[in-house]
Amino acid sequence: MTRQRLLPILLLTAGSLTQLSAIGAEEGTVPYPDGYRHGTFLHSSLVASDFGPFKERPCVKPCTAGIFHFYANDKAMKGLRTGSYPDGAIITEELLELMGDTGREGERHMVGVMVKNSRRYAATGGWGYGTYDSGSRKNNLDVKAQDACYQCHLRRKDHGFVFTDYVER
Numbered sequence: 001m002t003r004q005r006l007l008p009i010l011l012l013t014a015g016s017l018t019q020l021s022a023i024g025a026e027e028g029t030v031p032y033p034d035g036y037r038h039g040t041f042l043h044s045s046l047v048a049s050d051f052g053p054f055k056e057r058p059c060v061k062p063c064t065a066g067i068f069h070f071y072a073n074d075k076a077m078k079g080l081r082t083g084s085y086p087d088g089a090i091i092t093e094e095l096l097e098l099m100g101d102t103g104r105e106g107e108r109h110m111v112g113v114m115v116k117n118s119r120r121y122a123a124t125g126g127w128g129y130g131t132y133d134s135g136s137r138k139n140n141l142d143v144k145a146q147d148a149c150y151q152c153h154l155r156r157k158d159h160g161f162v163f164t165d166y167v168e169r
Contacts, residue, residue: 030130030146032137033113036092040077042070042164046098067096067105070164075116080166083159085126089116091162108134114153114162124150125161 045068071092072080079085091114097106111132118126129149130139141149153161 030113030115030128030139030141032130032132032139033090033092033111036071036090036094036111036113039071039073039090039092042072042080042166044069046103066098066109069094069096072164077166079116079160079162080164085116085160085162087117087126090114091164110134123147125153125157127153127161
């Protein structure tokens with residue numbers, strides 16, 4: 001094989017290996033849900049600090065009190081309507097501080113996300129989990145913490161591992 005023919009093949013092979021190693025390095029990562037507030041607003045929940053299920057194992061941070069707003073992208077809306085979530089479905093929760101006895105929203109404490117990718121997150125029912133502190137785009141959940149999320153969501157396996165039930169109004 002001539003040198004002119006060999007060089008493009010080597011470059012293509014090197015590029016493919018670089019791409020494969022990058023994919024492997026990010027295997028368990030869950031991306032920050034940019035633009036989540038442009039999705040469909042599902043509902044809000046006011047959760048008191050003594051909410052029982054948050055005291056159960058394995059539930060730990062981010063399971064905490066406050067005002068939760070929930071959003072879904074178009075693929076997640078399809079899943080909420082049909083019970084079958086396609087890859088690419090994203091459900092986002094936003095946790096805001098509850099301002100004393102007024103019931104008003106305070107500062108954002110956390111953004112949580114579930115991302116459906118059956119291949120990437122096969123070990124956790126096809127869903128990847130992430131939490132991001134206010135102002136951060138670094139996922140706080142390592143593999144062990146993501147598994148803890150999955151263990152909690154297992155009780156909703158018959159609902160696609162999703163706690164939200166959507167009602168058309």
